[in-house]
Amino acid sequence: MHKAMRLRRFVRQAGMAAMLLGLSVGAGLPACAQSAAEVRMPSLEGQRFEATTMLGDRTLRLNGLGLRGVAWVKAFVAGLYVAAPSKDAGQLLAMPGPKRIRLKIMLSAPSHELTKSLTGRIEDHEPPEVLARLSERLTRLAGLIDSVGDLKPGDTLDLDFIPDKGVHLRVNDKAVGAAVAGDDLYRAVLKIFVGEHPVDRRMREGLLRGGY
Structure with a gap:
């Protein structure tokens, strides 16, 4: 018992x-x-991105990922976040509301190299009347990017647009300077990535995936 x-x-x-x-x-x-x-996070070239992010009071979804590089040199992976993913560049450019372009840096370079690429592309492909409207604000945005100094692998750079506030620059989740007003300015920047004359066509194709 x-x-x-x-x-x-x-x-x-x-x-x-x-x-x-x-x-x-x-x-x-x-x-x-x-x-x-x-492991399930969207990734490209080993760079992981959140499938969604909050900006302002909106949840944005990752539209696509694209590599900026030449031959074996890889500069950064870009991710585009929007409220309603789309494969149509025109629709994305015209879409109202907040947006984010996130760059995950993959090589060491002075930030003014990014500035030159950004401003040069806009100056080459925007009509004179548009450039006249953007000139002063584009110079201010370029100054903010230049102020970052050296970029290095692992850095994250965000170009955000929030309606009624403007274009915000963030580096490693820290704000850089004050916002620069204008959805027209952000549209000009976004064209560099997904417009008819992108800085990198392979990158454009990836960014226009249409969501994850």
Whole structure:
């Protein structure tokens, strides 16, 4: 009788231990789940991007990812976030509401190289009347980018647009300077990435994926 009672007590204790072990394993699941989530994050050239992000009071979705590079030189991976993903460049350019262009830097370079690429492309392809309207604000935005100094692998640069506030520059999640007004300015910047005369056509194709 006593042996039977001890056996039942052992079984109960063993069962409790198994439950506790299960809980302790379960307590470790978030880390495993997080790793799995990281694996599932959209990525290109090893650069991971969140599928969604908050900007202002809106949730934006990742429209696509594109690599900016020449031959074997990889400068950055760009991600475009919009409220309603689309494969139509015209629709994206005309879309109201907040937007984000996120650049994940892959090589060391002075930020003024990015500035030259940005301003040069706009000056080459925007009509004179548009450039006249943008000139002063484009100079201010270029100055903000120049002020960043040296960019290095692992840096993240965001060009954000928030209606009624303007174009915001953020580097590694920190704001740089004040916003520069104008959805027309942001549209000119976005054209560099997805317009008819992009700085990199392969990058454009990736950014126009239409969502994840």
